[in-house]
Amino acid sequence: GSLIAMRAILEGDADVAFNLFGGFHHGMPDHAEGFCYLNDIAISILEALDRGKRVAYVDMDAHHGNGVQEAFYRDPRVLVISVHETGRTLYPWGGSEEEIGEGEGLGYNVNIPLEPGSDDEVFQLAVGSIVLPLLRAFSPDVLVAQIGADTMISDPLTHLRLTNNSYFWAIRNLASMAVPVLALGGGGYDLYRTARCWTMAWAIFNHVEPRDELAGLGGGMMYGPEMEVGTLMDAANPTKGEVKERAMEGVTKVIEFLRSTVFPIHSL
Template identity: 40%
Template sequence: MAEQFALIYSSRFSQYSYGDFHPFKVDRYRLTYELMDHCGLLTVPQMVQVECPEADEAALETFHRPDYLKTLASFSADDDVHANFFYGLGDVENPVFKGLYDWARLMCGGTLEAARQVCEFKARAAFSMAGGWHHAHAARASGFSYINDSVVAINALLEQGKRVVYVDLDAHHGDGVQEAFYTTDQVMTISIHENGKDFYPYSGFVDEVGEGAGYGYSINIPLVPHSDDLIFEQAFSRIVLPLIESYRPDILVTQLGADFMRTDPLTRLEGTTSFMEYAARQFLATGIPWVAVGGGGYHRLNVARAWTLLWATMIGHPVADALPENFLPTVTSLGEETLLLRDPPHLASPDDFSRAQQHLDKTCSYLERQIFPLFHLRAGGV
């Protein structure tokens, strides 16, 4: 039987908005979908497109407190001004708008559906681009995130007796997911991100390794600003892949924010689309059933290009380096000038690369000394 891949999507994504001046633009999902379509990636025989459902409250309450959910639902019922800073709601970062709760449930439902497609329908992999809100806590919105879809979906997988590895490649540390599973050995969380020393959410340091039964199952690889694709790939090959292989999960869940890219307005890393394709190839090569979700990314065209290449790599469908000609009017309407689907190769300046390499070597050495022995791993090989 041929492998099948599931894309979870809904035209309803476009019905919501964080506000004209908020850095998170909901229309990036529509742009991504349109670019996938122009690249011929939505009609291949090995894929199925599934409408994004809404998560029910029972699923949400596996992680989120009922009082928080009740407040979120109440604030979302009308266009009045609402705020509750105890719950992180109503500030500039996490605005409240009519329909917000429906939007959050829709996004979370997509991630649950992706997990369902992989577990119940045996899809080789599933991608829910609207997921990946890794900063939400049990009773507090944070970092544009209101519902932590990855935690909710992983909890559903745990109820089925699955062991899970969660890998987060967003430029920001996946703090909400780490917090949820910090004391368990049934989920290993791995996050590659920009160093939290002076960068939101100011967490994800290398010595955050879990507690109790979870000691050694929380892995952080913080990168200094201006880390490029070569630094990312080393972190991946030296730490991420050996740990996945050693842990032997039943399900792989990955958060693939596109804000690691060098032209993202909110971050200081220097990645390109090449790293997204590299990561996708490596995840596929593990042979583990794979649930992929989106995440950050505040340059809309970057997001569309990166996730289109992710989907193309996932389903094994080749695409050209250039953007399709019939997509170029959309590029012009965004005020962009790029004609490329794939970024050209980019290297950080020698001084920046040297600093990034030294920091990465120190980080990897710490993990190889402190964590690898717990999983019978040696530096440089199993």
């Protein structure tokens, strides 16, 4: 599915394509990992490279995209960016900011690990400070985005505290890049919130703003208002106290490191 979608983009049949069942970013060249057998992301990017395209890959899943990193770690034709929960607390136990590529690919692999408890403010600081400037500097022909929704506060497998407000903010910024976009689903283990995230993401990529004023009635009646499944937007839920302080300190150090090591390679 992801390869078909990429071909549609490369042949000019689509400006944006979304494979909800794509995004298997842990798959390795010679073995499966993390529920991922074939790495559809790497295969799709290789198709674009074969046609002479420069590709930017942005991974918003809570888990580090280790398989994609491995595939293009030495390749300057692909800018790989992963914003994820730190590998100190979550599989695949890697994705340090110090992993910035090798050889000709030095500076083209960018990891932004977030501390447990990181919220919308922390995420938006990371994306706004690092991801967006690098995307603009790299100026890709195609953007591939793994938009996993397991960063949400309610996800049972991860430890971040995002609401979909920052998720949609990031999607809007990606959609504004004025390049073709291949979006891939990735993770998300709170099924209700994941469905809402992907519904709104598809709308944003197509420059549509859904109206859901009446949906809250049905959602509240069927599931109870605490589920928030009757609306597409989450209520704000910022982290506080020492957890927030550690999260801000952590992301600030990562930003400073990447600005000093990666930015100069891209003339930033």
